[in-house]
Amino acid sequence: MYKRIFISFFFSGFAVLLYAQDYNVYDTTVKVETVADENYEEDYEEYSQVDTVLYSNAVVLEKDSINSWKRKKEFAYIKNLDSLLKASQEKEPIHKQRIPGGDSFATRLLGGPVIKIILWTLALFFVGIIVYQLLKNRGLFQRSSRSKVAEKPEDEDILLLHDDFEKLAQQAIAIGDYRMAVRYHFLKILQQLRDKNHISYEPDKTNARYVYELPLNWRNDFSKLIFQYEYVWYGHFDINQHQYEQVKYGFHSFLQKI
Template sequence: MNRQKCLYIILLVVGISMNFASAKTLILATQDAEDSIFVDTEPREKRSFEDLKDRYNGNEFIYERTSENSGWWTRFKQWLSDLFKSLFDLNSDAEASNITDVILKLFYISIFLLVVFFIVKAILNKEGKWVFGKSSDKSIIPVTDIESNIHVADFQSLIASAESENNFRLAIRYYYLWLLKTLTQAEIIEYDVEKTNSDYYYEIASEDTKEKFSYTSYLYNYIWYGEFDIDETQFSKAKTAFTHFLKSVKS
C-alpha cells in the first residue's frame, strides 16, 4: 500500500470518528433538554365566551369601513366621488376624491360669502346705516320723528314710498308736513312742532292762502286723525288739493 492510500484511509477514519462524536453529543443534548422540560399534568378549567358580538359591536370595534357602517357624510362624499369619476371618466379613485374635496371647499366658500352678503344687505337696509357709520341718507327718518325733522326730510321720496304701498293715509300726512315745510321756507308761517292748525291759520296773512290752508287742514284732520281708510279715488282728490297748494306757495 503506498503512502497516498494510507493517507486517504487515515482521513476517512478520522472523519467517521468525528461525525460519530458529533452525533453522540447531539443525542445527549437532546436527552438533557427533554429531561429539563416541565410537563404540567394538572387538570384545566374549560372557559367559554358568550355574546362576544353583542359586547364588541360598537363603532370603535369596526376596523374595516364599508358604505353600510360609515356615516352619512362619508357615504355622501363617496357618492360624489363616484359621480365625478363617472362624469369625467377618471381612472383613479384618489383623483376623484381630490376633485370632490375641491368642489366641496368651493361650496363652503360660496355659502360663507352668501351669508356675509345677506348680513351686509340687512345692515344697509336698516335705515341706510352701517354698523359703525352715520346715516347714508338724511331724508330717511322714522315716522315718529318726521314732525321734528321736516326741514331735512325728503317728502317726495316718502310720499312715493307710501303710495307704492297703498298707504294713502300716511301719504296725506307727508303731504301736510311738506306743506308746513314749504310755508315756513316761504316765511308765511313759523313752524313749531307744538303749534296747532289754528295757530298756523292765524299766522297766514293772505286770505286766499288761509282758505287753501283751511281746506287742506280739514282733509288732513279727517283722513289722518279720523283714521278713515280712503281708496285711491279719494286719495287722488286730496292729493290734487295739496299739490296745487304747494305749487301756489312755491310760485
C-alpha cells in the first residue's frame, strides 16, 4: 500500500513539473541600476574654473599681404567697395571742408560783436530819420515848431488876409530879417494858390497836403519851395543876403506859373 502511495506522489510531482515547463512565467519586477556619472564632478570643476578675462588678439597684416589678397579672384568685390567709398567721399558738401588757413581777418572782424552793434545802430538811426520825415510831412511836429516861434503874434490865417506880402517882405529886408522875408514870400504863394482855386486853404492843413492838390507839373517845384521854407523858418536858420536872393528867385519863378 505504501508502495502505491509513493508511486502516485512521484507521478503527480512529475506532472506538475511538466506543466510548469509548458506555462511560461515571467518576472515583471523592474530592476533599476544606478550608474554613477563619474565625469559630472570633473565637468563641474572645469566649468567653475572658466577664465573671463578678455585678451586682445589683434592680427596685424602687412600692406603687401592686403594688396595680394585684393588681387585674388575670391576678393574681387573689394575693388568695387573701394570705388564706391571714394565716390561718396568726393560728394561731401563743400561747406563742410574748412579752409586750411582758417577764417580771414576780415571775416572775423565782420562777424564780431562790435561790428554787429555798429550796423544795428546805423540801421535804427536811418529808420528813425525816415519815420521822423514821414511824421513831419503829416504835420505831427509842425504844431510844436510853430508854438516855439513867438517872434510874430499873427498866425498864417491872419497873414493870408493881407494883400501886399511884397511890401511886408521889403520891410523885413530893411531891418535885415531875411528869415521873415522868406516866410512872407511863401505866404504870398499860398494866397495866390487859394485865390485861383488851386488849393483849399485850411489853417491846420499841412504843406504836404497842399502838394497833392496841385497839378502834377507843379508838384515838384512846389515841394522844393516847401523844403526851403521849412528849413529856414522852422529850422531857425538865419540866412544871409546872398542865400535870400537864391530863395527869392525860386519863389518868383513859381509865381509866374500860377
